[in-house]
Amino acid sequence: MKFTLPLLILLLIIFSINFSSDEITIEAENGVLNGTYVARQFPGYQGTGYVDGFDKDGDSCSVTFEVKESGMYELMIGYAAPYGYKENSLYVNGEFQTNVKFPQSQKFTTVYAGLIPLKNGKNTISIVKSWGWFLLDYFKIKKAEIPTMNPTNKLVTPNPSKEAQKLMDYLVSIYGKYTLSGQMGYKDAFWIWNITDKFPAICGFDMMDYSPSRVERGASSRDVEDAIDWWNMGGIVQFQWHWNAPKGLYDTPGKEWWRGFYTNATSFDIEYAFNHPESEDYKLIIRDIDAIAVQLKRLQEAKVPILWRPLHEAEGRWFWWGAKGPEACKKLWRLLFDRLVNYHKINNLIWVWTTTDSPDALKWYPGDEYVDIVGADIYLKDKDYSPSTGMFYNIVKLFGGKKLVALTENGIIPDPDLMKEQKAYWVWFMTWSGFENDPNKNEISHIKKVFNHPFVITKDELPNLKVEE
Template sequence: MTLCCSCSYKTDDIYQRNVTEETQKTYAKLVELSSQHQFMFGHHDDTLYGIGWEGEEGRSDVKDVCGDYPAVISFDLGELELGNTQNLDKVPFSRIKKEIMNQYQRGGIISLSWHVRNPLTGGDAWDVSDSTTVHSILPGNDNHKMFMGWLDYVASFINSLKTPDGTKIPILFRPWHEHTGSWFWWGKELCSSKDYKTLWRMTVDSLQAKGVDNALYTYSSSSGLSDTIQYLERYPGDDVIDVLGFDVYQSAKKSFVADLRQSLSVLEEVGKSHNKPIAITETGYEGIPDPTWWTGTLLPVIKDYPISYVLVWRNAREKENHFYAPYPGHMSEQDFVKFYNDPKTLFAKDIKK
């Protein structure tokens, strides 16, 4: 994608997307960081809740440890499609909207994932009991009309993200993630490559038609990438994707480091050939039982690759030991401060400058 000074760009002769000037600036920031070999740190639901707290204005486990907010904060839209007032993690969408505004005002980046419920079975995003779900919501099929209504909720939410003066807040939208695995109803064994690509294009086309011009779209596979052919097998096209990423979590150190390095090598190659910024869209080590994980495991690998950001998952307040960022008193707290002070890592204050 070529960034230009106008408020729209044309990617080929038949497909055109309009994006706001602020959204173009966000994209330019991702590209710039990739070229500088610096990367932003991100955390899911960072300012919504943490270990031992919820809903406290201005609070963040990350900020409590290092004195700064993450440069990227992600939130989830799961169950917005049902017209609910809370998402799947029982956070009010009104609160999410407020924290999106706060993150934008501090100069940060916002990413939105969507653990959408299964439109065929009524189950959650992890319900893989029927392999025809994706096909059922594509144009001409039984659940298409219903699903288009679900997309209406998403479009309305993204369009509503505005500052008091009416400026639309740019977001990274990351649906249909970890599709190279088969634990979500849109996963590899649950739909064909053709249907998955159609799902992506239908999503982007629908949001664009409903006036969404403040979204960049993130294609985010699972890890375990062997080569570029595997990564691109279900890629819907350069004209509908802006950021390339993958999700990877640690269980054993040796295999994690090998997987991370191999997957990053593949992603770097694809990013260069398709002229897209790259990112580690989800990662982490549940409970962070290694006191030097940040500078001893994660940083030594990712510093060698031109990623725009790395994002760890949430610090759940309702599940014991389900956290991925440190909090005051955690064994990795001091090491995280070292990670924070490394010149390659960027937090909110760094990108506000």
């Protein structure tokens, strides 16, 4: 559902600006306030006050202004965050853009909120409570150039398989022109076909139940077999790995063994493992990687190229591979890369790193020499079909336009009309299992629109990605 601005929007102060290289500052206290209020107790603000009271869901501040040129604009936000680090949601013209990160600050300061799309005429910027509990002073806007998108098709794996290279060449060729449809789950992909008469171009699978600590407790999987079938049907294969911790599973109510990829369900410590390479912990990491290598080799032998997305959402720290911070996580990624590529000689992987657009994102990044594609996992409110344009361009800019940028997980499928209009060129989207068939999240009419849209590539529209010997 799009963010609905208050009916008081008619009372907004309209700022008419002819942008060139000039900046404009818009005071938050002059906007429309929903559940928030103007305050003056905290010193150091600009203008006649600041906006406080972001403490309940839906609390917001909206300002409307006018520009005479459509395009991308840089947004800076004046704020104070005396209660600690906070994140709050940014909307432009009712469309979600990103969650703005507000570092703790005991005085009023400025944070770069990224790039936003504005249209010729009136525009409205809204900050809506997510975490809340911060003080909003002003918005500062300046015309920006769209970041250059010039990704390379050279894979980080030495001597990649012909199929992996052909797939990467294809992804680069469509970037900025189309988006590939994706669906997590083999059965879910068939549900899409039943509804739309179209299969998604990409089907997502998981190495989760091949993790040794799950196998030894009776878990089994046929995702590799299904992935081979999908490739033989003409589709593209993506795998992530919800890596169950090698040991230290609590296996208590709410922290059962099958939740063992969560930080709060295991005592496993990768920092300790790397500091003690002679330890059982380190050896178990190698054991687990070797177990997954067996499955990846089956796919390699079947000539299946893989969009390979391990260690995802590390920056959130809710998975154990991110729990000890960026340095330990980067060591694990590089070990995984070295073990699979150099030791096991697996060459059918296209390495996908899941990032955010936060100021700390690059601290977590394993490095250009270990990553082919970057992506973001975005879950919006039910029926909010925004294309998250701000986040897309923030990530493009963050990585210098050198990497393809994908929507590696989504709950709500972005509207392809808005993606095209705002030039939010996610190279693919990947709807998480269960979100596609819940009409409270994605309406059936919306799914039919997406999978029959000329901007969206479905499986039947893919070229032959196999390599004939």
